[in-house]
Amino acid sequence: MTDVLGVGLTHYPPLAGSDEHMANLLKSAMKDPDIPDEVKDPGSWSDLARQEWGEDGGTTAAAAHRRRLLDDMRRCREAIDEFQPDVLLVWGDDQYENFREEVIPSFCVLAYDDTVVEPFGVLTQKLKVPNVWGLPSDTTFTMKGDPQFAKQLTSDVLNEGVDVAYSYEPREGIYFPHAFGNTQLFLDYDNVGQEFPYPIVPLAVNCYGEHVIARQGGIARFADIRAGEDLDPPGPSPRRCFEFGRAVARSVARSGKRVALVASSSWSHAFLYDAGWHMRPDTESDQRLYDAMLAGDYDTWNARTSREIVDSGQHEMLNWFCLLGAMSELDMELEWSDWVVTEIFNSNKAF
Numbered sequence: 001m002t003d004v005l006g007v008g009l010t011h012y013p014p015l016a017g018s019d020e021h022m023a024n025l026l027k028s029a030m031k032d033p034d035i036p037d038e039v040k041d042p043g044s045w046s047d048l049a050r051q052e053w054g055e056d057g058g059t060t061a062a063a064a065h066r067r068r069l070l071d072d073m074r075r076c077r078e079a080i081d082e083f084q085p086d087v088l089l090v091w092g093d094d095q096y097e098n099f100r101e102e103v104i105p106s107f108c109v110l111a112y113d114d115t116v117v118e119p120f121g122v123l124t125q126k127l128k129v130p131n132v133w134g135l136p137s138d139t140t141f142t143m144k145g146d147p148q149f150a151k152q153l154t155s156d157v158l159n160e161g162v163d164v165a166y167s168y169e170p171r172e173g174i175y176f177p178h179a180f181g182n183t184q185l186f187l188d189y190d191n192v193g194q195e196f197p198y199p200i201v202p203l204a205v206n207c208y209g210e211h212v213i214a215r216q217g218g219i220a221r222f223a224d225i226r227a228g229e230d231l232d233p234p235g236p237s238p239r240r241c242f243e244f245g246r247a248v249a250r251s252v253a254r255s256g257k258r259v260a261l262v263a264s265s266s267w268s269h270a271f272l273y274d275a276g277w278h279m280r281p282d283t284e285s286d287q288r289l290y291d292a293m294l295a296g297d298y299d300t301w302n303a304r305t306s307r308e309i310v311d312s313g314q315h316e317m318l319n320w321f322c323l324l325g326a327m328s329e330l331d332m333e334l335e336w337s338d339w340v341v342t343e344i345f346n347s348n349k350a351f
Contacts, residue, residue, distance in 0.1 A: 002256055004249070005083040006327050008263045008320060008337075009076050010349040011092065011182035013122055015069055017129035022065065023058035024127060025219070025271055025346045029278040034222035039277045049280065049343035058344050065345050070189060072338045072351035077187045080198070085260040087146045087199045089153070089248065091319040092179025092264040093207035095122075095217030098171050104212055105165035106236040107244055109157075110180075110202040111150035112170065115143045119185045119193055121175025126218065133192055141193040143176070143184055143200055149257070150201045156251035162244050177204065179319075183264045198260075203248070207265070207318045209235030210310065211272070219271045219278070238304045241318045245325025253330065263323035265316035266347035273313030282312040283341055286348045289317070290339050293350075298328050320350075 014022045030040045038044055042053055052061040080088070099105060117140060123129050124137040131137070147168070154166045170176060180202040185193040208217050210231040220229070236244070245261075252259045267289075268281040276282060285308075292300035301324055309315065327334075340349040 002253055003083075003258045004252060004330055004332065005079065005085065005260045006323060006332055007076050007080065007260055008323055009073060009183070009186070009351050010069065010266045010347075011179045011186065011264045012069070012266050012347065012349065013127060013178060013182065014129070014345070015066060015186060016120065016123050016131050016182065017127070018132050019062035019066065020059045021127075021129040022062035023053075023344050024129065026279065026344050027057065028219065029271070032221055032278070034226070035277050035279070039279060046343055048341070052342065052344045062345070065340070065342060068340050069349060072340070073186050073189060075336070076351060080187065080260055083260060084258060085198055086257040087149055087201060088260045088262050089201050089203055089252070090180055090183050090262040090264050091203045091205055091322040092177065092183065093316050093319060094177050094204045095179070095208060096212060097174055097177040097217070098167070098204065099206070101213060104206055104232070105204070106163070106206050106240070108165040108167055108204040109150050109154045110167050110170070110204060111147040111154065112145040112168070112202075113147050114145050115170065115176065116140050117143050117176040117181045117184070117193070119181045122178040125175070135192065139192065141184065141196075143180070144198065146199040146201055149255070152255070153201065153248065153251050156254070157244070157247045160247040160250060162247045164244070177202070179264050183262065203322070205241065205318050205322060206235040207315045209233070209306070209315065211315070225274065234306050235315075235318065237306050238309055238318060238321045239302050241321035242298075242302055242325035242328070245322035246329040248322070249326035249329035252326075261323060261326050263319040265319045266349045267317055268313040269316065269347045270313065271346065272315055275311065276313070280343050281346065281348050282314065283343075283348055285312040285314065290350060293324065294334065294337065296334070298324060
């Protein structure tokens with residue numbers, strides 16, 4: 001008998017690093033010579049930002065931020081364990097990892113068998129941060145897959161009229177997309193992802209759109225932005241992501257399985273919020289969408305345009321549009337949530 005659990009969480013990479021590195025993205029922005037000095041001056045920051053920054057560049061506040069995130073992550077894991085799913089479907093962004101210049105699909109079902117994941121690749125290679133567990137950088141775990149379920153899901157969604165790509169093998173020579181690797185890592189934080197018992201089918205979403213190749217899924221300096229970026233075509237619209245989620249929900253409803261539907265991402269990201277000088281997330285815009293989610297107000301979500309998403313640095317929230325599309329289709333109600341606001345740790349997080 002089909003049953004469904006909806007879960008939203010974060011795959012925030014600095015959670016895998018130590019506290020003294022958690023504000024590194026802000027510290028990196030503060031070194032950008034094209035960001036005005038007055039913007040980088042803590043004296044001009046909000047009360048929350050100054051409080052978090054403190055006397056140690058955010059290290060003390062990072063410990064509290066970590067506790068809050070882990071408390072919420074463990075609550076999500078408890079709900080998953082209580083539900084005992086046959087499989088997790090995880091919407092996550094591909095940040096110039098599996099998909100690069102050869103092809104950028106709007107949506108792609110990763111119909112993989114069991115896959116060996118190196119969870120610290122992005123952390124150690126891109127962010128140059130040691131992991132908080134003190135483990136070797138080449139530590140691995142196995143992500144269980146369910147390729148047959150993934151293939152049936154793909155067929156169903158295509159027959160529903162939503163064009164979705166599929167993949168049977170990951171790109172060689174890359175670290176597995178961290179949106180999915182970190183989902184398992186953080187849900188099994190105490191075991192470093194190595195004892196997570198449930199299969200995962202990743203559903204990759206081109207959240208980065210016009211910036212996926214232009215910024216290689218990462219950070220741009222303002223000198224490069226002002227020089228004129230060679231932007232890429234947009235990603236799927238928020239409304240189309242909502243429709244994708246609805247199509248996935250209809251397939252799941254016919255599957256006869258217990259399925260956890262998971263959106264994996266933080267909300268607006270400071271390093272993508274150009275209007276905020278890459279110093280802070282767009283909390284005001286995030287708050288409006290969070291309040292609408294609590295109220296079950298999907299009209300507000302569906303009114304959001306691609307341009308508004310990009311301008312607010314909310315690229316990765318397209319994963320949540322997919323989840324809410326599924327929740328809308330299945331007429332599910334929100335039972336619990338938490339909202340973690342920060343000014344210096346790059347992104348607000350919802351659970």
